[in-house]
Amino acid sequence: MTQSPGTLGPDPTNVLLRHVNVPGQHDIDTYVANGGYAAVHRALKEMNPDEVVAAVDGSQLRGRGGAGFPTGRKWKFINRNAPVKYLVVNADESEPGTFKDRTLLEGDPNLLVEGIILTSYALGVRNAFVYLRGEYYDCHRLLGGAIRQAYERGLLGERILGTDFSLDLVVHPGAGAYIAGEETALLESLEGRRAMPRLKPPYFPAVMGLYNKPTVLNNVETLCCVPWILNHGAEWWMQQGPPQLYSVSGHVQNPGVVEAPLGTTLRDLIDRAGGLRPGRTFKACYPGGSSSRPLVAEHIDVAMNHESLAKLGSMMGSGAVIIMDDTTDMVKVIARVAEFYMEESCGKCTPCREGTRWVVQVLERILHGHGRPSDLDLLTHLSKNMTGTCFCPLGESVPPSLNAGLAHFRNEFEAYIARSNAAVPMPVRIKESVPVAGS
Amino acid sequence: MTPETHTLAPAAVADIREIKARYPVAQSALVPALLRVQAEYGWVPPETYDGIAELLGLDTEVVAEVASFYLLVFTAPVGRQVIQLCTNVSCLLAGADAIQAHVEAKLGVKTRQTTADGRFTYIVAECLGACEEAPCMLVGEKRYKRLTREKVDEILDRTDS
Ligand SMILES: Cc1cc2nc3c(=O)[nH]c(=O)nc-3n(C[C@H](O)[C@H](O)[C@H](O)COP(=O)(O)O)c2cc1C
Ligand code: SF4
Ligand code: FES
Numbered sequence: 001m002t003q004s005p006g007t008l009g010p011d012p013t014n015v016l017l018r019h020v021n022v023p024g025q026h027d028i029d030t031y032v033a034n035g036g037y038a039a040v041h042r043a044l045k046e047m048n049p050d051e052v053v054a055a056v057d058g059s060q061l062r063g064r065g066g067a068g069f070p071t072g073r074k075w076k077f078i079n080r081n082a083p084v085k086y087l088v089v090n091a092d093e094s095e096p097g098t099f100k101d102r103t104l105l106e107g108d109p110n111l112l113v114e115g116i117i118l119t120s121y122a123l124g125v126r127n128a129f130v131y132l133r134g135e136y137y138d139c140h141r142l143l144g145g146a147i148r149q150a151y152e153r154g155l156l157g158e159r160i161l162g163t164d165f166s167l168d169l170v171v172h173p174g175a176g177a178y179i180a181g182e183e184t185a186l187l188e189s190l191e192g193r194r195a196m197p198r199l200k201p202p203y204f205p206a207v208m209g210l211y212n213k214p215t216v217l218n219n220v221e222t223l224c225c226v227p228w229i230l231n232h233g234a235e236w237w238m239q240q241g242p243p244q245l246y247s248v249s250g251h252v253q254n255p256g257v258v259e260a261p262l263g264t265t266l267r268d269l270i271d272r273a274g275g276l277r278p279g280r281t282f283k284a285c286y287p288g289g290s291s292s293r294p295l296v297a298e299h300i301d302v303a304m305n306h307e308s309l310a311k312l313g314s315m316m317g318s319g320a321v322i323i324m325d326d327t328t329d330m331v332k333v334i335a336r337v338a339e340f341y342m343e344e345s346c347g348k349c350t351p352c353r354e355g356t357r358w359v360v361q362v363l364e365r366i367l368h369g370h371g372r373p374s375d376l377d378l379l380t381h382l383s384k385n386m387t388g389t390c391f392c393p394l395g396e397s398v399p400p401s402l403n404a405g406l407a408h409f410r411n412e413f414e415a416y417i418a419r420s421n422a423a424v425p426m427p428v429r430i431k432e433s434v435p436v437a438g439s
Numbered sequence: 440m441t442p443e444t445h446t447l448a449p450a451a452v453a454d455i456r457e458i459k460a461r462y463p464v465a466q467s468a469l470v471p472a473l474l475r476v477q478a479e480y481g482w483v484p485p486e487t488y489d490g491i492a493e494l495l496g497l498d499t500e501v502v503a504e505v506a507s508f509y510l511l512v513f514t515a516p517v518g519r520q521v522i523q524l525c526t527n528v529s530c531l532l533a534g535a536d537a538i539q540a541h542v543e544a545k546l547g548v549k550t551r552q553t554t555a556d557g558r559f560t561y562i563v564a565e566c567l568g569a570c571e572e573a574p575c576m577l578v579g580e581k582r583y584k585r586l587t588r589e590k591v592d593e594i595l596d597r598t599d600s
Binding site: 175201286 | 459462463464467472474495505510513523527535564566568573582
């Protein structure tokens with residue numbers, strides 16, 4: 001169900017969001033009264049680290065940050081005998097349309113701390129870091145409070161609960177760079193440098209991660225699943241769906257985070273988010289953030305999971321579902337998406353740095369009455385040249401929008417171009433951004 | 440205190456030392472240190488780079504290079520409040536372009552500019568991770584949701600006036 005701020009108290013229809021609307025849930029006493037930290041007590045006293053890894057592996061949990069990589073398998077890559085290894089939590093949430101990690105952190109920050117403790121125990125990690133998006137000011141306060149209380153109760157620090165296991169947890173502030181969400185750029189940033197992706201190989205985080213030590217990186221939601229899996233077992237977890245968070249926004253009546261079984265249809269998700277506005281029809285949607293290929297009306301019954309979306313040439317991504325009804329100007333939306341990637345390009349490689357700039361320039365001139373009939377071929381050409389050529393996935397995030405736009409909404413581009421009028425002055429901004437030739 | 444650090448307030452120096460101690464490698468403390476200095480002055484004056492570099496054992500150029508990379512590290516003076524108005528897709532679908540036009544006309548600024556009276560620095564922001572509240576903005580650290588022109592007027596008129 002949609003997590004709606006109106007209803008207070010636990011919501012038994014949800015798992016991950018069960019307690020986000022409980023008054024005082026950010027306080028450790030309330031958290032514990034609602035079953036919190038039971039998994040840490042059990043795991044540290046009754047389970048060895050391998051059993052924790054096995055439980056998560058058995059749950060078939062897949063990462064919730066975007067790539068959907070199986071979490072258990074990722075954990076098993078780590079050399080257990082390495083003397084120093086790190087856990088880094090990706091809380092940089094900035095894929096457009098995504099707000100589920102913020103919802104978890106604002107509503108139930110202790111859940112992440114518990115997930116981190118369990119994961120660190122499983123992997124033999126002594127130092128863990130949360131890379132938290134700079135703009136998430138409330139989350140900084142709430143997570144900081146949860147960590148402080150965990151230290152006070154002996155759940156963090158030296159010899160946790162009287163065992164040999166010790167863990168320190170530091171929240172590291174981001175400072176406004178989308179690319180820092182990419183795992184290797186995040187590590188660069190956490191090491192105090194500019195957030196620019198590293199070359200894989202050799203910089204696979206599991207082998208050469210933070211400070212060149214073996215490192216596990218996981219998303220906030222991923223780690224919030226861990227206490228539930230340990231409390232109830234892998235089988236129960238899968239029977240619940242497994243529970244998946246979808247950030248549903250755009251043209252729905254009740255936008256919010258929807259918790260639903262993985263693979264719920266797009267149609268059901270729209271319903272759970274209050275449906276479309278009266279009298280409107282569905283036009284398109286981003287199923288997994290603005291990096292995913294948009295879906296159209298014929299896809300309304302697709303199961304929103306990794307496999308089905310991949311079959312459509314799209315992806316599950318961060319679970320950010322942006323709904324667009326028949327009032328939407330697709331050219332405008334796609335231009336805005338391209339502009340985002342242009343702004344956020346770290347500039348390391350040419351196809352991304354120059355390609356995004358060029359695409360934006362062409363789309364803006366189309367929007368502002370200066371489009372040329374040849375522009376659609378130019379966009380197709382640019383899209384091709386940006387596919388498979390960029391250093392990291394950011395640069396490859398523009399083509400899906402362009403390709404779907406030109407395939408399904410070509411008439412909207414053509415209508416703009418047909419209305420073009422050279423007498424209309426071009427906005428200054430566009431004149432200034434002359435693309436570099438030869439890219 | 441060395442002469443290099445004298446432009447940093449003693450409280451900031453103490454905090455930066457404490458931040459540095461959290462990390463296995465001192466350079467990790469750089470962005471948090473820059474943000475700590477920013478909390479002091481509203482921005483990070485270049486005169487403080489030497490002091491930060493000294494505290495963390497880095498070259499001043501490294502401090503300058505990193506400071507210039509991050510949007511939320513302000514390397515030039517900003518207004519008393521920073522407005523971050525989201526114009527990304529979910530907010531656009533909820534009318535953010537009209538809100539943007541309104542704010543820009545009202546304040547007489549474009550993105551990354553400061554009003555003549557020094558009250559506001561205005562930034563056209565990317566998705567703020569609050570798309571269920573679209574269109575939305577941050578003023579300082581406070582988030583405002585489901586903006587209308589009237590709501591924007593009311594918020595800006597009562598902020599730091
Ligand atoms: C450009 C780019 C931005 C990303 N941003 C985020 C992000 O904000 N949060 C996140 O958790 N993962 C993000 N990712 C995915 C991470 O690289 C990484 O796959 C993920 O954090 C791993 O955690 P998981 O296995 O738990 O999903 C991004 C990836 C790319 C390429
Ligand atoms: S694709 Fe873009 S963001 Fe990624 S490394 Fe290249 S320039 Fe940087
Ligand atoms: S698009 Fe505006 S907050 Fe996400």
